[in-house]
Amino acid sequence: MIRKVLIANRGEIALRVARTCRELGIGTVAVYSESDRDSAVVRFADESVNIGPGPAKQSYLNIPAVIEAARTRGADAIHPGYGFLSENPDFAEVCEAEGITFVGTPAKVMAQLGDKASARAIMTDAGLPLLPGSRDALDGPAAHALAEEIGYPVIVKAVAGGGGRGMAVIRRSEDFARAWAETRAAAQAVFRDGRMYVERYLDSARHVEIQVLADAHGSVVHLGARDCSLQRRHQKLVEESPAPNLPSELLAEMGEAAVRGAREAGYVGAGTFEFLVDGQGRFYFMEVNCRLQVEHPVTEMVTGVDLVAEQLRIAAGEPLSFGQDDIRHQGVSIECRINAEDPSRAFAPAPGTLVECLLPGGPFVRVDTHAHTGYRVPALYDSLLAKVIVWAPTRDAAIARMRRALAETRITGAGVSTTAEFLSDVLDRAEFREVRHHTRFLETLT
Ligand code: MV4
Numbered sequence: 001m002i003r004k005v006l007i008a009n010r011g012e013i014a015l016r017v018a019r020t021c022r023e024l025g026i027g028t029v030a031v032y033s034e035s036d037r038d039s040a041v042v043r044f045a046d047e048s049v050n051i052g053p054g055p056a057k058q059s060y061l062n063i064p065a066v067i068e069a070a071r072t073r074g075a076d077a078i079h080p081g082y083g084f085l086s087e088n089p090d091f092a093e094v095c096e097a098e099g100i101t102f103v104g105t106p107a108k109v110m111a112q113l114g115d116k117a118s119a120r121a122i123m124t125d126a127g128l129p130l131l132p133g134s135r136d137a138l139d140g141p142a143a144h145a146l147a148e149e150i151g152y153p154v155i156v157k158a159v160a161g162g163g164g165r166g167m168a169v170i171r172r173s174e175d176f177a178r179a180w181a182e183t184r185a186a187a188q189a190v191f192r193d194g195r196m197y198v199e200r201y202l203d204s205a206r207h208v209e210i211q212v213l214a215d216a217h218g219s220v221v222h223l224g225a226r227d228c229s230l231q232r233r234h235q236k237l238v239e240e241s242p243a244p245n246l247p248s249e250l251l252a253e254m255g256e257a258a259v260r261g262a263r264e265a266g267y268v269g270a271g272t273f274e275f276l277v278d279g280q281g282r283f284y285f286m287e288v289n290c291r292l293q294v295e296h297p298v299t300e301m302v303t304g305v306d307l308v309a310e311q312l313r314i315a316a317g318e319p320l321s322f323g324q325d326d327i328r329h330q331g332v333s334i335e336c337r338i339n340a341e342d343p344s345r346a347f348a349p350a351p352g353t354l355v356e357c358l359l360p361g362g363p364f365v366r367v368d369t370h371a372h373t374g375y376r377v378p379a380l381y382d383s384l385l386a387k388v389i390v391w392a393p394t395r396d397a398a399i400a401r402m403r404r405a406l407a408e409t410r411i412t413g414a415g416v417s418t419t420a421e422f423l424s425d426v427l428d429r430a431e432f433r434e435v436r437h438h439t440r441f442l443e444t445l446t
Pocket residue numbers: 131155162163164165199200201202203205207231234274276286287439440
């Protein structure tokens with residue numbers, strides 16, 4: 001049993017975690033930086049600890065400060081949310097060494113899946129479909145030779161990358177050497193790890209991911225798919241569950257593949273298997289995200305499962321209380337990310353003080369946010385202000401409900417812009433309504 005959780009995060013996700021803890025009777029310790037002193041989670045949590053100055057390196061990424069806060073407040077577990085320390089195996093290991101329960105997958109598993117070459121190897125062994133490419137990291141000449149064999153276009157990716165960082169698409173043999181060298185140098189600089197691999201590049205694919213839950217006793221289930229194809233510069237803007245217009249046999253196969261992959265990796269906790277789906281309805285494993293994801297609410301809305309509650313139960317060593325056949329999916333859920341960004345200025349961050357912050361409500365509308373009227377949006381962190389999540393019996397009804405909810409959203413202030421209106425327009429486009437969009441769709445609009 002977990003008695004007290006330290007929430008090592010900020011913003012909407014810190015509140016999200018605190019809410020479930022309260023429902024489960026678990027105490028909460030919020031940590032905050034100087035810039036987040038007045039944040040809602042600091043007021044809602046049972047206790048709070050200032051862990052340092054605004055810059056994340058000195059606060060939310062400061063492992064000794066977070067551990068110290070957990071120890072002095074007697075927290076027996078740490079929930080890392082997403083981003084910051086959530087996928088840092090060193091942090092998970094320090095928690096384990098300190099006798100603090102890390103709410104996530106074991107450090108060793110996280111390290112193996114964080115290494116994209118090793119993740120590819122594990123999933124190959126589990127029988128998951130992968131795009132043609134190298135099993136291991138390669139040197140430049142070997143990668144070039146393999147690219148010739150696979151055929152162009154290819155994509156080169158950093159072993160330490162992920163989420164769209166450290167990769168380059170190469171369309172012609174004569175561009176290979178230079179693109180490889182540039183990407184490798186960037187990977188070395190950013191990740192201090194220049195290892196790279198190559199695989200066939202899929203144009204205009206859909207990004208479909210499977211949510212899994214695995215307990216520490218060998219039970220693994222999946223909670224269906226999310227389509228996250230509407231992205232800009234690898235930032236998802238709209239997510240939905242189930243993934244629309246895919247044959248149910250394909251979705252079932254993807255779910256089973258993710259469960260097999262989680263078993264093979266020894267996964268524990270909530271995790272996400274990312275796949276690309278091509279126009280012929282074939283799917284390919286991309287990577288595993290070893291964390292709760294921003295878009296987890298759409299899965300919660302269609303399954304009725306509180307993913308944070310399941311994470312906490314699993315971390316406490318409890319067996320899953322349901323099997324695959326107990327999971328029922330109903331209706332359609334869509335999430336829109338309201339970012340403090342200006343779509344008319346290439347989505348430049350547009351922080352400031354919120355003079356007006358009116359959030360939508362009504363039937364089947366959920367808003368996960370830390371924002372409120374008078375809130376000062378710090379410029380130091382990511383620009384996510386609120387997630388508007390709707391549920392409806394059908395996709396068309398969910399789109400109508402989301403557009404209604406976005407129209408109710410009024411977030412204004414000097415210098416403040418949001419993505420709300422832009423997203424409402426995107427949802428109204430024929431390409432989205434008819435599911436003809438793909439991962440590069442937003443780039444074709446702007
Ligand atoms: C790809 C791909 C196409 N072919 N790999 C991006 C994030 C990371 N998880 C994997 N990603 C991709 N890997 C192959 N072999 C397409 C993506 C991709 C993407 C690429 C360009 C622009 C937007 C994208 C959005 C999602 C995924």
